[in-house]
Amino acid sequence: SRIPAACLIGWPAAHSRSPLIHRHWLRTLGIEGGYVIEAVPPEDLRDFVLRLSLRGFVGANVTIPHKEAVLALSTPDARARAVGAANTLWFAEGELRSTNTDVEGFINNLDASAPGWDMAKEALVLGAGGAARAVVFGLLERGISCVHVANRTLARAGTLARQFGPNVHPLPWDAIGDVLPGARLLVNTTSLGMHGQPTLDIDVARLPQDAVVADLVYVPLVTPLLAAAMARGGLKTAGGLGMLLHQAVRGFELWFGRRPEVTAELRALIEADLTKS
Template sequence: MAEAARKAFVTGHPIAHSRSPKIHGYWLAKYGIDGSYQAIDVAPADFATFLKSLGENGYRGGNVTIPHKEAAFALVDRRDEAAETTGAVNMLWLEEGALWGGNSDWLGFAGNLDEHAPGWAGNGPAVVLGAGGASRAVIHALKQRGVKDIRIVNRTLARAEELSHRFGACVSAHGVEAAAELLADAGLLINTTSLGMHGDASLAADPAGLPDHAIVTDIVYVPLETPLLAAARARGLKTVDGLGMLLHQAVPGFERWFGMRPQVTPELRRLIVADIEGETAKR
């Protein structure tokens, strides 16, 4: 008897904007795998019921995005180390009757920099702008790669302090008024806030004060070049856009659900860039 087609999903609320179906659909076609990956809009009130029905609906697992990452953390049976550390789940899979939750966002962040700025982890200290959910994955990646001085800068100091306590040694919390001083010797500047998204011209921080060897990256990928990255490039600094984080975080999930470790290729990037540019042109 032939094996049933493998099924996976991405869920959020809303979810129509997600590019994950294009990414996974590209890989399914490229590797000739009989499977599907679809976007499913699930309201927060229905999320627990949705998770309980995954197996009976034939799903091997899926991705979780806003606003369900913290709810998924609470509802899964077991979690991987990265999910435990960050307090957020973006990847689900069924294994021996248990629903597992993992976090691959940190692997996406690290994989993007590995591809476009090899050796980046030796470039610390690091300044992380923002203390929301995305910053947790970034801080975890920095710690996993051995960055010894990680400085969180956030408008609400208490949020930054909460993260510094969560991640412990090497991680410090600061208000935005300290940014200029903190950038003076920083080798990595990472924006995890929404500033610069969808045509917002605000600068998350001024890269003018960074050393010449600094690398600047932004997890925002619409637009691909945010005001922060444009200012850093004009200053002659190495910049890395946020699209690669989205592409690389998708790799571990695809491997779990479909049994093949996919490659992030220039062709895949071009496909998603064209989609972004098409959306931007409609605005």
């Protein structure tokens, strides 16, 4: 019988650290298995996913730009449907199922990095794309009662707000300063602050003293936003690498049958790889 293997389906996909994460767990848990990258252009997605099992895979992660398209090629669970995107595929009872583990990746990372974060009643989310939808879904599920969503194109924030109901409020980008004093949680889901991109212009001094600042960007590991939050002192922070590590847990469990842990050793391994290039 074949060794069970999963893959990452993306386009482009070569930059992904998922193989390092899953191979570390396979090795440390003593499981015979594999995890490889599959660069699949949009026009080939349907064929690739429909033949996933024939290609020898027990499941897959899905990343940009395929997370929405994969819904129609699988049986999405309630969470994937609510977020409107899936990042994890697996087989159960002969059918290909999908879920979204970015939600628990974000939330579990916050729980690990900034315990007590959910005391916040008011949150500010920057960006209104797919990652923002996963974040907003998780925040609402944990009882945050007011989520402002700021986006350069206000209409996209409006669409997201309508989708998630009365506790989510679209915010014009130039009104961010107005809500900072009430925001106990700030989350950047945009690519601003990523290596080679412009940085965010947010005055963290205007946040409450006990605010939590989270960034989904993980290259660099400490973004200018997180650095500013740390420099101010007293603010708790959560970086993007933690979310990447925590979203991987459920997929591994579904494919290989054991629930792995996000350890300091794993984090150090990925951090070392990210800083060497």
